[in-house]
Amino acid sequence: MEEAHPGLHEGAADDSCGECLDLTSCQLHDLDGIEIPRSLVELELTANRLSELDPRIGELSLLKKLCLRQNLLTDESVEPLSRWAAISGLHELVLRDNKLTKLPDVSNFKNLLLFDVSFNEISSLNGLSKVSNTLKELYVSKNEVTKMEELEHLHELQILELGSNRLRVMENLHTLKKLQELWLGRNRIRAVNLCGLQNIRKLSLQSNRLTSMLGFQECIALEELYLSHNGISKMEGLSTLINLRVLDVSSNKVTEISDIEKLTRLEDLWLNDNQIVSLEGIESAVASSKEKLTTIYLEHNPCAKLPDYASMLRNVFPNLQQIDSHVFL
Template sequence: MESSTATDLNDELDPSSTLLDLTSYQLHDLDSVELPPNLTELDLTANRLSTLDPRIGQLSDLKKLSLRQNLITDSGVEPLSSWNALSYLEELVLRDNQLKNIPDVSIFKKLLVFDVSFNEIASLHGLSRVCNTLKELYVSKNEVTKIEEIQHFHQLLILELGSNKLRVMENLENLVNLQELWLGRNRIKLVNLCGLKCIKKISLQSNRLTSMIGFEVC
């Protein structure tokens, strides 16, 4: 049934299209799927993938790659770190997989959006290798206990760290362009917005705040 679905999909593909949306095909692999070499966007959301097809690493025009809601582990995502042809990727979504660590994405020198929410990540260790071009970082619904390795993200506009195990607001002072900060459902007691001159939205609901002191501009 799965192979016939993939065959039908290939029959429907427009070879001149630069967008391939394979959302919710329940694919375990991409063996039966053609990947046009001129793709700029590849959406593999809601499948059953546990590894990455090496052909993805040859899509040199790719700007957006979504692997949301699959079964990808740390070892499964590891090939990304050596796919030089994808160095101009701008958006990488690994949301809702089985990652325990921040993957090595240092090869992506133009990365703007990085999403690893809804995984099993316990530490932000590894973010220091992420390019400072980043504008949106999503790490919600993990097991993170400390805000760290984000000081170089001077261009960051959105930081999502809700539903983790954070206790302290720290290492945020260099995020001078940050506009949205989402820290709801953590264990934070004190507010610290020092350095966040451009902040427009902040979420701290369902924490352990002991006072409202700290919301004033530092």
């Protein structure tokens, strides 16, 4: 358990050395009695009981990182952020797991790089257009968002997390040319539309309503693709993904392994909980990754009930380290 009022320690924020005050898990209802030095570069207030922002925070002209995760902050209580000019140089603002119902006005922060409002009750991305176009990471998971909007100006964005919302359509992504990670799991998306983006490296559409894998063909930089818990019956649109290392199509309706025979870098293949009846032809189906493959999941398929199931796979793939939950030393 941390001390109630831990002291200052030397830290780093955004490659600039400076002081950090870490008050994580102190169960504070306010910061009365806590010294807040003007020299702070990082202020960590995760897991407290704060319902208001201490006005002294607005005077920290050197502040680069402000973390208010897991508190009791409302729309009204974070409103002062829009007026505190002294902290306009902030790089990271974390308001994850509070009581927000809308995006706060953060137009004051002209150099913002990371903005996290996940685990709130936000129903719309209205106001996102005011967020600085310097932003590189945006996290709005576990909210009530229904539409992807006001994203067009975020040309520097590299990570976009919108999982666990109420999205039905992939849209308004076409200007995010530098986007490398897109997380859209646990939504209501029925079709893939990456709006011409080609630099995506990690993409998750787990637990949506997809019935087709088509739509990834131009994403040749893709390294990790997560499509579990959908309604996909056929593996397709994968042959151009020459950099793919991880493919997860578990918990779908796939009947055979296909369209990955040209992939040379595949290391992890997750196909458990599907309808694959036979292992016949698996060697040719994964031909180019035969030496590279280290992990394969096929449990809860009819083929996994074959008596020599594991030995067959180990004979085909000489460098396998894991079959289902079984790890080989």
